[in-house]
Amino acid sequence: xxxxxxxxxxxGSLLGLVFASVSTYDFVAHLDRQVHGLHCSFLPGIxxxxxxxxxxxxxxxxxxxxxxxxxSIWGGIPISLPAMAVFGFLLFWGGLLxxxxxxxxxxxxxFYALATAVPAFASLVMGIISISALSAVCKxxxxxxxxxLLCAIGAAGLWHRAGGLREDQARAPLSMGALGxxxxxxxxxxxxxxxxxxxxxxxxxxxxxxxxxxxRPEDPQKVLLPLGPQxxxxxxxxxxxxxxxxxxxxxxxxxxxxQAEHARRRALLFPLDNNCNWMVDSAVHPGACAISxxxxxxxxxxxxxxxxxxxxxxxxxxxxxxKAGSAAKLAIARFPRLAGCVGSAKAKARLNRxxxxxxxxxxxxxxxxxxxxxxxLCDADTDLGLDYMLSRLIEGAASKAP
Numbered sequence: 001x002x003x004x005x006x007x008x009x010x011x012g013s014l015l016g017l018v019f020a021s022v023s024t025y026d027f028v029a030h031l032d033r034q035v036h037g038l039h040c041s042f043l044p045g046i047x048x049x050x051x052x053x054x055x056x057x058x059x060x061x062x063x064x065x066x067x068x069x070x071x072s073i074w075g076g077i078p079i080s081l082p083a084m085a086v087f088g089f090l091l092f093w094g095g096l097l098x099x100x101x102x103x104x105x106x107x108x109x110x111f112y113a114l115a116t117a118v119p120a121f122a123s124l125v126m127g128i129i130s131i132s133a134l135s136a137v138c139k140x141x142x143x144x145x146x147x148x149l150l151c152a153i154g155a156a157g158l159w160h161r162a163g164g165l166r167e168d169q170a171r172a173p174l175s176m177g178a179l180g181x182x183x184x185x186x187x188x189x190x191x192x193x194x195x196x197x198x199x200x201x202x203x204x205x206x207x208x209x210x211x212x213x214x215x216r217p218e219d220p221q222k223v224l225l226p227l228g229p230q231x232x233x234x235x236x237x238x239x240x241x242x243x244x245x246x247x248x249x250x251x252x253x254x255x256x257x258x259q260a261e262h263a264r265r266r267a268l269l270f271p272l273d274n275n276c277n278w279m280v281d282s283a284v285h286p287g288a289c290a291i292s293x294x295x296x297x298x299x300x301x302x303x304x305x306x307x308x309x310x311x312x313x314x315x316x317x318x319x320x321x322x323k324a325g326s327a328a329k330l331a332i333a334r335f336p337r338l339a340g341c342v343g344s345a346k347a348k349a350r351l352n353r354x355x356x357x358x359x360x361x362x363x364x365x366x367x368x369x370x371x372x373x374x375x376x377l378c379d380a381d382t383d384l385g386l387d388y389m390l391s392r393l394i395e396g397a398a399s400k401a402p
Contacts, residue, residue: 012150287327
């Protein structure tokens with residue numbers, strides 16, 4: 001019978017392996033460039049996958065922190081993949097300690113404790129990022145955090161227990177060479193899984209620039225609003241609804257891309273609100289018409305209004321649902337200089353012209369959308385594939401710029 005502390009560590013390793021496997025499965029499922037539900041549950045893999053996109057698991061998965069090498073591989077390499085390998089190695093090493101009777105070996109248990117510190121530290125870092133940067137809690141991630149803690153407590157306790165044994169009770173420690181070999185094996189667990197994933201990842205270059213172009217990109221009526229400095233060499237048009245949560249997430253991810261510095265960004269307002277947009281049947285985002293008018297009234301300072309709207313989306317929508325006209329009042333309260341413009345016939349006419357521009361360019365009824373020098377980014381690439389596809393579109397357009 002293994003010591004209780006080893007059982008704790010082994011249980012943590014097994015749970016961590018399961019949670020990391022579920023997270024990796026959810027990630028890999030998106031490699032077909034389709035929408036998939038996520039297993040956002042404390043019971044890994046059990047229950048109906050969430051397809052709403054509103055869960056904390058969805059937010060963390062689509063964030064730039066869920067994977068690495070995103071510009072080199074579509075979606076990048078999920079960090080849950082090496083986590084799977086690490087937990088697999090911890091399960092292997094803990095089992096080896098039990099089978100070989102080395103739970104009383106100070107060197108072997110010390111190595112075990114150090115190995116469990118890796119996922120424990122990674123969990124601490126990712127937990128801080130999740131709370132501070134994303135303001136979201138992913139149940140599967142929390143499962144990994146708890147599993148890491150169990151591993152660390154069990155392994156550290158086992159090492160402490162071995163260190164307190166008398167010389168005649170302790171096992172002769174493994175040699176440094178044997179521990180070095182164990183370290184190499186652990187690296188192979190992680191390295192082989194990452195290399196295998198990278199080698200088998202699909203190449204989606206064939207989709208770059210294949211999802212349509214703007215039919216009439218000229219803007220004689222000045223309905224496109226500048227966002228940020230207009231010094232970039234590549235024209236980037238964002239089709240945006242200021243009260244669209246997906247637009248907010250898209251914008252925040254886009255700003256973190258290194259290629260964004262090449263962009264000369266403009267916005268086409270496309271509120272999904274039937275109070276002004278005849279192309280939708282209902283107010284998907286109540287108050288979006290009023291906030292869009294506020295952006296048009298702000299002119300060159302439209303980005304300030306957009307950032308405020310992104311930060312206050314839930315409050316604005318809730319207020320508008322409770323009482324019609326609240327969105328306009330909130331915008332004017334925040335930007336008093338817009339009083340007299342928001343809700344005016346002039347602002348409504350200009351917003352109508354923006355929607356007509358969308359019709360003339362056969363823009364789909366969807367937000368967010370993005371066009372690079374008139375070439376549309378595929379809908380399937382606005383989540384995990386954003387970094388990969390957008391970097392290629394922007395770099396390709398920048399290389400052709402005079």
